[in-house]
Amino acid sequence: MKIKKEVTIYDLAKELNYSPSTISRALNNHKSISKKTIKLIKEAAEEMGYRPNNLAAGLRNNKSNTIGVLISRINRPFMASLISGIEETARKAGHNVLISQSNDKYENEISNCNTLYDSRITGLIVSLSMETVEMDHFQKFVDKGIPIVFVDRVPDNFNSYKVVIDNYTAGYSATKHLIEQGCKRIAHFAGAQHRNVYRERKKGYLDALREHGLPIEDNLIVHFKTLSFEEGNKATKKLLKMSNPPDGIFSANDTAAVSAIMCAKKMGVNVPEQLAVIGFNDDPIASIVQPSLSTISHPASKMGAISAKRILDHSANTYDTDLSEITVLGTEIVVRESSLKRGVVLESE
Amino acid sequence: MKIKKEVTIYDLAKELNYSPSTISRALNNHKSISKKTIKLIKEAAEEMGYRPNNLAAGLRNNKSNTIGVLISRINRPFMASLISGIEETARKAGHNVLISQSNDKYENEISNCNTLYDSRITGLIVSLSMETVEMDHFQKFVDKGIPIVFVDRVPDNFNSYKVVIDNYTAGYSATKHLIEQGCKRIAHFAGAQHRNVYRERKKGYLDALREHGLPIEDNLIVHFKTLSFEEGNKATKKLLKMSNPPDGIFSANDTAAVSAIMCAKKMGVNVPEQLAVIGFNDDPIASIVQPSLSTISHPASKMGAISAKRILDHSANTYDTDLSEITVLGTEIVVRESSLKRGVVLESE
DNA sequence: TTAATTTACGCAATCGATTCCGTTAACTAT
DNA sequence: ATAGTTAACGGAATCGATTGCGTAAATTAA
Known part of the structure; x- marks a missing residue:
């Protein structure tokens, strides 16, 4: 396997009887080089298979x-x-x-x-x-x-x-949407609270509850480690087995939300009638799960x-x-089936 | 905003009264440099905030x-x-x-x-x-x-x-699986045939039909451009409206397969009873769709x-x-609900 | 026609790390 | 003690592109 040598601006310079400076300038369309020369040099470069060395240029230009x-x-x-x-x-x-x-x-x-x-x-x-x-x-x-x-x-x-x-407004809107759909006891799947995104989503959730006169129940707020499918499953099971289970879930991501839907179905709990669910991200799985998952689009x-x-x-x-x-x-709330308890979306004021 | 100057091996050399050669060698654990010196130089480098310049090293070493x-x-x-x-x-x-x-x-x-x-x-x-x-x-x-x-x-x-x-074996296995589940008329969602992957999958499909004595019907083989959800929808609708519709689909990807499942459900066709479906890739959506999609795992x-x-x-x-x-x-066939016409997986010979 | 510009280019240093040859000093063998 | 060896390091070229400064020729101005 023979390895061809690299073509550099020095090779071009020698071949065309120009200095490397001129070659360099021509290739960069420097104004002090005549159009004719630029054309000539560029064509020769192309023909000789010249390709710039980014490492060299990068070193020089830092x-x-x-x-x-x-x-x-x-x-x-x-x-x-x-x-x-x-x-x-x-x-x-x-x-x-x-x-x-x-x-x-x-x-x-x-x-x-x-x-x-x-x-x-x-x-x-x-x-x-x-x-x-x-x-x-x-x-x-x-x-x-x-x-x-x-x-x-x-x-x-x-x-x-x-x-x-x-994230705050998105969390607020998602929760408000569930409230407007008639949910009274909305659970929240929260992510790690030292990360802004999950903290803000939770804040939005809390404020939406407060401003609509709903009580905040600590046992309806589940703090996840990774918001994985498995975690979502466990949390949902636990919530639905409560004597007074939630009628809605706002999950900080779609993965956990989807797991909630699937878990609820398996347990014979109707989504959205008995349990409305909304997620976050608008992952591909959101539109595939049935009922399809309402969520927040993440651009x-x-x-x-x-x-x-x-x-x-x-x-x-x-x-x-x-x-x-x-x-x-901004984000947009994507309303699908999983949250449509009332069958319609209310116009927000 | 003040910009700190870069620390180079020359700075280290000056500071430690060594030559740049020695600094370079020490940082690369060259054997001709004493352990003592290496330790000294590395510690100083760390302390002075030295970071190698990959562009320079790359240029030199090509x-x-x-x-x-x-x-x-x-x-x-x-x-x-x-x-x-x-x-x-x-x-x-x-x-x-x-x-x-x-x-x-x-x-x-x-x-x-x-x-x-x-x-x-x-x-x-x-x-x-x-x-x-x-x-x-x-x-x-x-x-x-x-x-x-x-x-x-x-x-x-x-x-x-x-x-x-x-891909050939995978396509063969997928098709064979559908045959073993009792499918007699299996459609294929094929990708662009100038790409090896789709060509081979189709070959496997064809050979499986042949070797199991099933006829090859051209109108059951749909050639897709991009195997998108929309394309899958259209193709499925068309197939199911045939006077003699297929009872199984082997799709060259999961996206189209999922669209087939969802389309069939919408049209009142039972999956897998009336239409068994198997996809390719094992995308996340495969395990979310209902019935869950059998597919080929792609490592x-x-x-x-x-x-x-x-x-x-x-x-x-x-x-x-x-x-x-x-x-x-190798690939593995992942059998889920969408292909289990018989309710069980037959052991292949 | 001569001075003043402008045009079009060349020279050589530079970026930072690497490495081929040394070279010196210490060490080992005889 | 002396030649031979080894350990530990330094000098300087090199990788390829860029660019400030300089210059000769061509052009324009006066």
Whole structure:
């Protein structure tokens, strides 16, 4: 297996009797090179199979045109769509995307942070791991002026770009919707409360109950570790076996919500008549389960696109940009069968 | 916003009164440097906040410790798991992962190929776009001795590493399963026939029919463009409206299979009694739909891990490795409710 | 026609890490 | 004690692209 040698701008220079400087400038459409020469050089480059070496250019310019992504897990519908949005936006701008997953481990997050830093990324997009509390591992990016965009699972105590949805309002709307459907005793499947998203959703839930004069019952609020299918099953079973079971569930994600629907059906409890259910995320399973799951749409791909755009804009601007800019995206409630106790959606005031 | 200067091995050299050569060697545990010095230098590096510059090292060594991934779309369960497997394996070996999606466009695949090449990736993992026929854009990797691993959607006419499942056998087993359940007229939702995976699945389907003495009816074989939910719906409706409708469907993916189940239910056709359905992939929706979807499990994450390992092994070996090595992974039939016409699974001979 | 610009390019340093050759000092064998 | 060996390190080129500064030729202005 013979390995062809790399064609560099020096080869082009020798071949065309120009200096490497001119070759470089021509390839970058520098204004001081005549149109004729640019055309000539570009055609020769194409023909000789020249391909730029990003490592060399990156070293010289101290940037890699690469966006780093640090998330918990790739194989979750929300995360996959988020990355997809990032990738599309980045690529259109000629940037690459480096991905790394923490598997929700603090330690992995730190180590991935370092590795991404070592690649001299243009910017970092992060959705925090479940475990993360300390934020020191992000400091080196700040020190070097490398923008960080926290997305979805964001820190409370770190000044940086943030792209989130309005979890509070979404949680409030979901709960209110159940109330409007006639639910009197609404349970909540809550996620880890040190993560903003789950904390805010719960807050919305609580406020909706309060403002509609419903009592808050602690035994109707289940705190999950991972909001998994199995956890959802257990919790639902327990709730439905209560002497006074809930007539509605607002779950902080779709996985647990779907498990609730399936568990209820198995136990002979009618959804939505006896138990109305609403989830969060609008995962593909939401529209497949029967009855189909009402939920909150999470604009994952859009969040990814916006996050990438933040990085690109930041690095395009030399002037001081406001690092603390927070983008809050709206969500929409997707009403399907699982919550339609009354058969209709009431118009909210 | 003050930007801290980068700490380089030259800074360390000056600070510790060593030469940059020694610093570099120490950080790489070179044997010609004493243990004492290595410890000293590493501690100082840590303390001074030194972080290696991958761009510089990559330029010098002409490699980036980065694996490039080129797939159609990230936000599909199979692809997300594939990437997840790649990422985990790569990271354990200290490699980064660059991703790019073609959105099933030939043009994007070419352009992404170039971009990944420009980053001097260690190796490339590809699942072909739907459109791709020509393979010229991969030649430059071959010329440079950069290994390519084709995974799942692989080319027929290109000598390289390949990681696939046994689509033929899987298609055969799925069909045979339906036959054993008593189906006499089995329809097939086929994907684009220029892609190995769909072609092989169809072959398996055809052979299973033949070997069990069932006739092959062209009007029961539907060729899909994208195997989407909508396409599945239309196809199912059309099939079930036939004067002599099928009593089973083997779909080349789960999305279309699920749409078939839901469509049949809507039309008052009982699944599996009147229509047995089996899909392909074991997506999350397969276990959620009711009746739950029998399907073929696709070891996505494992395929990703193996693909990454191929690249890592190849680049670790200086001796000539066999580029044409093909890894064929087994699949398993996952029998759920949608195909259990008889209520039991027959033991295959 | 001559000075003042403008155009179109070349020279050489630079980015940070690596590595091929040394070189010096300490150590070992005889 | 001396040659030979080893351990521990330094010098300087190198990877490929970029760019500030400089310059010769061409063009324009006066």
